[in-house]
Amino acid sequence: MTPDTPPTIIIDSREQTPLTFSRLPSIGGTLTTGDYSFAGGEELFSIERKSIPDLVACCMGNNRERFERELHRLRGFRFKRLLVIGTRQEIEAGNYRSNIPPAAVLHTLSAFECRYDCPVVFAPSSADAAKLVESWAFWFSREITKTFEAFTKGATLGGCQHTNPLAIPPPSGKEGIKNAS
Numbered sequence: 001m002t003p004d005t006p007p008t009i010i011i012d013s014r015e016q017t018p019l020t021f022s023r024l025p026s027i028g029g030t031l032t033t034g035d036y037s038f039a040g041g042e043e044l045f046s047i048e049r050k051s052i053p054d055l056v057a058c059c060m061g062n063n064r065e066r067f068e069r070e071l072h073r074l075r076g077f078r079f080k081r082l083l084v085i086g087t088r089q090e091i092e093a094g095n096y097r098s099n100i101p102p103a104a105v106l107h108t109l110s111a112f113e114c115r116y117d118c119p120v121v122f123a124p125s126s127a128d129a130a131k132l133v134e135s136w137a138f139w140f141s142r143e144i145t146k147t148f149e150a151f152t153k154g155a156t157l158g159g160c161q162h163t164n165p166l167a168i169p170p171p172s173g174k175e176g177i178k179n180a181s
Contacts, residue, residue, distance in 0.1 A: 007038035007141040009133065019049065019130040024137060033073040038137045045140050046077045047133055052086035056098045059108045071116040079140045082120045085129050
């Protein structure tokens with residue numbers, strides 16, 4: 001992949017109502033965590049998508065325990081998001097079928113955001129959510145590709161000179177690694 005090559009979004013095969021992407025290619029696949037990633041970035045980038053009814057259901061009982069395990073797994077990703085399709089105002093108005101008070105849902109989201117270091121982002125529609133996933137995948141893949149290319153060329157990143165360790169010849173002769181005997 002080069003910084004100019006667009007990433008291919010991976011849609012988890014268990015995603016029941018997948019987003020439709022119009023600006024980046026997408027394929028189905030099995031992800032260990034989350035609903036969306038991109039090819040080559042499966043261990044670095046993960047998006048967990050929830051509709052408001054799904055999210056509210058994840059705020060109680062066994063669903064909560066399962067969802068918290070999912071969020072815990074997201075902690076290991078460099079880029080992660082909980083993407084809620086709907087608006088905060090819909091939750092505040094209680095526009096869902098549950099007895100859970102809106103404040104409890106919003107407080108749970110705030111606690112999860114802090115506990116699992118996972119930003120919560122609202123998108124008013126599936127189309128808006130798809131655009132966000134495409135944008136995040138494009139820019140994140142571009143940045144990690146540029147960083148990798150700069151590192152392998154021995155470029156200066158953040159004011160520090162980085163050298164490609166594969167380009168350094170192994171030590172030889174007296175400068176070589178000495179036996180610890």
